[in-house]
Amino acid sequence: MGHARARGAALLLVLWLITLLTALVGGFALAARVEALQGRVLVSGFVAGNSAHAGIDYAMTRVDLADPKRQWRPDGQPHGWHYGGAEIEVRIVDENGKVDLNQADMALLSQLLQVLGSDPQQAAQLASAIIDWRDLDILTQVAGGAEDQDYAAAGRPYGAKDGEFESVAELEQVLGFTPELYARIEPHVTIYSGLARPEPAFASSEVLSAMGLDGEAIIEQRRQLDPVTGLPVGVTPDGQSLVGSRSGTYSIDSRARLTDGRETVVRAVVRAGGSAVPGKAYTVLRWEEGVSPR
Numbered sequence: 001m002g003h004a005r006a007r008g009a010a011l012l013l014v015l016w017l018i019t020l021l022t023a024l025v026g027g028f029a030l031a032a033r034v035e036a037l038q039g040r041v042l043v044s045g046f047v048a049g050n051s052a053h054a055g056i057d058y059a060m061t062r063v064d065l066a067d068p069k070r071q072w073r074p075d076g077q078p079h080g081w082h083y084g085g086a087e088i089e090v091r092i093v094d095e096n097g098k099v100d101l102n103q104a105d106m107a108l109l110s111q112l113l114q115v116l117g118s119d120p121q122q123a124a125q126l127a128s129a130i131i132d133w134r135d136l137d138i139l140t141q142v143a144g145g146a147e148d149q150d151y152a153a154a155g156r157p158y159g160a161k162d163g164e165f166e167s168v169a170e171l172e173q174v175l176g177f178t179p180e181l182y183a184r185i186e187p188h189v190t191i192y193s194g195l196a197r198p199e200p201a202f203a204s205s206e207v208l209s210a211m212g213l214d215g216e217a218i219i220e221q222r223r224q225l226d227p228v229t230g231l232p233v234g235v236t237p238d239g240q241s242l243v244g245s246r247s248g249t250y251s252i253d254s255r256a257r258l259t260d261g262r263e264t265v266v267r268a269v270v271r272a273g274g275s276a277v278p279g280k281a282y283t284v285l286r287w288e289e290g291v292s293p294r
Helices: 002-063 106-115 120-134 148-153 168-173 179-188 205-210 215-222
Strands: 075-083 086-094 249-257 263-272 282-292
Touching: 002 075, 002 086, 002 249, 002 263, 002 282, 106 120, 106 179, 106 205, 168 179, 205 215
Parallel strands: none
Antiparallel strands: 075 086, 086 249, 249 263, 263 282
């Protein structure tokens, strides 16, 4: 009887040891699998990121080609490209096609805000706040605007800058601008053109509409290229060329998608030439990148 109990206890111990070893082996296998998956995700993200970076580099080579027929015009239309197994979509816009926050007048700023969904009264007040932010005086604009006392009343002790915008992101500090409103206007404004009015050759439909033009019609007209020169034909109703004068400073969105569905987007503002980095043909003025959800 005692021997039977001893054998039973030994068998039970062996079974517990087998169970424990199985659990340990299973745990190690699961950990190894998780680490392998994490490694694949990291590698995939690295590849997608490099592919999106390559899209920026390639766009800068195409936009400066001497042959207009092969050149990517910086007017915001999408361009497809394949690189290392990745599918890349690139959009490039000359900053001359955007509304300059430091140069545009009240009317253009207000019209742009209305095109983007603000009612006329709100648009006028926001445009005035932009003017008050950049002008040197302490006088509030007729349509409302915002000077130091208005910022103080809103709990913003920094007040109006009374100086030029140094970045588009600075617009988020202007009284009245919400994150939602900033997200709508950000693609259409710049600080780099130095122009009072944008170039219709590169402007978005929204900017063209704010300029009093038929945005969709102008964009369709820009797509009609002369088969000999490869350049857009015709002019705007007010006589402006659809070829345009370039600034050499471009906003570029590069989206890379891998076969496994991984996506990375790089958004940059770059200026042709002047780079201190060996091998780079452009200077980076702004750079953002992120991963799109699968």
